[in-house]
Amino acid sequence: MTIEGPDRIIECPNCNGLLSHITFLSWNSLGARQWTDSKLDGPMFVPLDSIGRCPHCRHYLWLEDATIVGEYMWNDKNVPLEWKQCPKIVWLKNSDGYSGAVQQKVFGTSGKREEYLRMHLWWEINDLIRHENEEDMETFQERLEEFADNLHALIPLLDMTDRRGQLLHAEIFRELGDFEKCLALLADFPNRDDPVRCLLRDLAQEKNRRVQELKWD
Numbered sequence: 623m624t625i626e627g628p629d630r631i632i633e634c635p636n637c638n639g640l641l642s643h644i645t646f647l648s649w650n651s652l653g654a655r656q657w658t659d660s661k662l663d664g665p666m667f668v669p670l671d672s673i674g675r676c677p678h679c680r681h682y683l684w685l686e687d688a689t690i691v692g693e694y695m696w697n698d699k700n701v702p703l704e705w706k707q708c709p710k711i712v713w714l715k716n717s718d719g720y721s722g723a724v725q726q727k728v729f730g731t732s733g734k735r736e737e738y739l740r741m742h743l744w745w746e747i748n749d750l751i752r753h754e755n756e757e758d759m760e761t762f763q764e765r766l767e768e769f770a771d772n773l774h775a776l777i778p779l780l781d782m783t784d785r786r787g788q789l790l791h792a793e794i795f796r797e798l799g800d801f802e803k804c805l806a807l808l809a810d811f812p813n814r815d816d817p818v819r820c821l822l823r824d825l826a827q828e829k830n831r832r833v834q835e836l837k838w839d
């Protein structure tokens with residue numbers, strides 16, 4: 623069950639303005655759909671994003687960089703009026719997306735932050751074709767160059783010592799249409815019976831480069 627936590631008040635490190643964001647005490651992935659690009663989405667799956675924009679100065683803001691001023695529940699009494707009136711953070715997925723944050727290199731020198739933003743940019747572009755009943759192939763095609771540049775830049779950021787990194791590495795080449803490279807990477811994958819490895823291999827052999835849902839019958 624997804625349980626909302628208190629509203630959190632934070633201070634923007636750039637302009638010192640106060641803003642708020644929702645928190646969650648727990649969430650679950652029941653009914654969520656998992657995809658070959660590792661995105662998990664579903665009706666009750668609502669993990670908090672790590673970055674947004676300040677509603678005052680519009681700067682990008684990593685939540686972990688902001689000072690926490692306080693928290694309050696909707697039924698708390700004696701909450702400062704200033705807290706109740708402060709504007710909410712602007713989430714990237716509800717505004718201009720992750721492209722700008724990647725182009726402006728708001729990850730700085732942090733490989734973890736760069737990986738985070740590039741993974742989200744990958745998912746954002748795949749969202750255009752993720753669900754067949756609402757696909758926007760035209761916009762997806764227009765963003766193919768950005769898609770490819772982003773995936774090439776993501777490869778060195780992946781942790782190739784674990785299963786996730788190795789499978790995403792192969793998946794990137796499949797989605798780039800380099801099926802030979804994808805199959806070569808999968809041939810080196812240690813567990814030959816891994817169901818995701820088998821699915822990616824089948825898709826690469828069919829020369830299918832589209833993101834796919836992981837479905838097990």
Ligand SMILES: [Zn+2]
Nearest residue numbers: 634637676679
């Ligand atoms: Zn600000």
